[in-house]
Amino acid sequence: MENSRKLLKINLDNNPIILLFVTPILFSACGQDNFKMEKQITHDLSYNHDLDNNDNFSPDDEWLVYDTRTEKGGIGGNGKIEKVHLESGRKVALYELDNNQEYGPGVGAVSYSHTQNEVVFIHGLLNCSADKPYEQWRRTGVIIKDDQPGKPIFMDARDISFPYTAGALRGGSHRHEYSGDGQWIGFTYNDAIMKKLEDSTGVSHNLRTIGVSKSNHPVGIADSADGENFSGEWFSALVVEVVPDPTPGSDEINRAAGDSWVGHSGYKKPNGTIQRARGFIGTVRNQNGEAVDEVFIVDIPEDITVPGNSPLEGSQTTMPAPPKGSVQRRLTFTANTKYPGCEGIVRSSHDGSMLAFLAKDSNNIKQVFTISPQGGQPTQRSFHNSDVQGYLRWHPKEHQLVYVWNNALIGLKLNEDKSVVLTKPDVYTPSNLVWSHDGHKIAYNKMVMDEDNQLSKQIFMIEL
Numbered sequence: 001m002e003n004s005r006k007l008l009k010i011n012l013d014n015n016p017i018i019l020l021f022v023t024p025i026l027f028s029a030c031g032q033d034n035f036k037m038e039k040q041i042t043h044d045l046s047y048n049h050d051l052d053n054n055d056n057f058s059p060d061d062e063w064l065v066y067d068t069r070t071e072k073g074g075i076g077g078n079g080k081i082e083k084v085h086l087e088s089g090r091k092v093a094l095y096e097l098d099n100n101q102e103y104g105p106g107v108g109a110v111s112y113s114h115t116q117n118e119v120v121f122i123h124g125l126l127n128c129s130a131d132k133p134y135e136q137w138r139r140t141g142v143i144i145k146d147d148q149p150g151k152p153i154f155m156d157a158r159d160i161s162f163p164y165t166a167g168a169l170r171g172g173s174h175r176h177e178y179s180g181d182g183q184w185i186g187f188t189y190n191d192a193i194m195k196k197l198e199d200s201t202g203v204s205h206n207l208r209t210i211g212v213s214k215s216n217h218p219v220g221i222a223d224s225a226d227g228e229n230f231s232g233e234w235f236s237a238l239v240v241e242v243v244p245d246p247t248p249g250s251d252e253i254n255r256a257a258g259d260s261w262v263g264h265s266g267y268k269k270p271n272g273t274i275q276r277a278r279g280f281i282g283t284v285r286n287q288n289g290e291a292v293d294e295v296f297i298v299d300i301p302e303d304i305t306v307p308g309n310s311p312l313e314g315s316q317t318t319m320p321a322p323p324k325g326s327v328q329r330r331l332t333f334t335a336n337t338k339y340p341g342c343e344g345i346v347r348s349s350h351d352g353s354m355l356a357f358l359a360k361d362s363n364n365i366k367q368v369f370t371i372s373p374q375g376g377q378p379t380q381r382s383f384h385n386s387d388v389q390g391y392l393r394w395h396p397k398e399h400q401l402v403y404v405w406n407n408a409l410i411g412l413k414l415n416e417d418k419s420v421v422l423t424k425p426d427v428y429t430p431s432n433l434v435w436s437h438d439g440h441k442i443a444y445n446k447m448v449m450d451e452d453n454q455l456s457k458q459i460f461m462i463e464l
Contacts, residue, residue, distance in 0.1 A: 048456055
């Protein structure tokens with residue numbers, strides 16, 4: 001490993017900026033000492049063990065949770081959530097649907113709480129049928145406590161009967177993620193009412209966006225005979241505003257996704273206060289009306305029960321609206337650059353001081369960048385000669401990143417300007433990286449072929 005220093009001149013929105021980078025150079029042949037011992041955790045090749053790029057370590061770092069979806073059936077066709085003990089390999093089924101069909105209900109995309117022995121995951125509606133299958137707007141979040149397997153706690157209430165209910169959702173929450181203190185769950189969202197409007201008008205209204213749920217605030221809904229409405233134990237609100245047709249050149253967006261919590265409990269504002277927030281990718285339109293993905297952040301008020309300019313529950317022709325104090329800001333402005341766009345899940349350092357994402361460098365190569373939640377110029381962190389493949393994750397306590405490049409895990413210490421190849425390049429790409437709470441383990445998925453040449457997704461781990 002050696003470093004080279006170089007000056008780069010970049011142009012963002014026609015404003016030339018000179019940045020000094022200390023560039024980690026990775027030799028194509030790395031010494032054996034760089035590689036960590038890879039341990040296979042799951043071995044049953046008859047089914048998948050999908051981490052799905054979530055928070056899969058239990059609070060004590062002794063278990064990993066996953067779903068068992070197939071490549072063809074996806075979440076709708078999957079009926080089981082499992083966890084595996086890292087040392088013994090023992091598996092425990094936390095939740096299993098009886099007689100799940102290819103149309104649903106379906107379960108998947110599971111995450112552990114950072115503080116409690118409980119998990120949250122996507123659950124399709126219980127009234128799924130061939131005519132009403134699992135869909136983006138027909139799902140909810142369910143919590144299972146480790147000591148009460150099989151007993152679902154419905155997180156978000158659902159009410160699609162007008163007039164709607166504040167605190168309840170009207171469609172489908174997914175990609176659930178606990179906050180560092182375990183009191184909030186963030187999610188992406190699609191709306192059933194807007195899907196009906198979209199079907200009737202031909203205009204795109206079912207726009208993916210982002211919401212949050214807060215614990216200890218049940219929302220009671222009268223159960224409907226058709227199974228579409230039900231109560232939830234957490235209060236939910238959408239926090240990002242999306243519009244069907246963003247004004248070209250503006251900060252309006254028609255899609256929000258790739259979201260995660262900023263910091264353990266937020267980021268520090270200039271006045272010293274800590275602000276709870278989620279970083280995400282928002283799709284704007286450039287001056288020519290072309291879609292460009294940019295990094296955004298949304299500040300979230302501690303009280304999400306107070307409506308802003310529009311009803312929290314929405315109307316028959318409008319989406320549910322963000323609560324008072326919810327403020328979204330655009331952080332990157334790549335639309336007018338040579339290689340516009342950002343991608344991936346926007347991941348935050350533990351202290352909330354940096355957000356990491358992927359974007360093209362001046363050589364049209366996908367690299368790792370970071371930016372402050374306050375805004376400013378992004379900083380290029382990786383300098384590979386081919387595209388970074390993704391799956392960015394932060395160390396739980398330090399300014400270190402891990403990601404996939406050249407079908408291998410790469411560790412990057414930002415304070416030391418040092419990159420290390422952690423695993424040997426493989427014919428199968430590692431995916432769905434997740435760092436343990438103590439920072440000593442990294443788990444990930446990789447495909448394994450059986451004696452009949454059939455592939456299955458298995459869990460692997462390295463120790464640092």
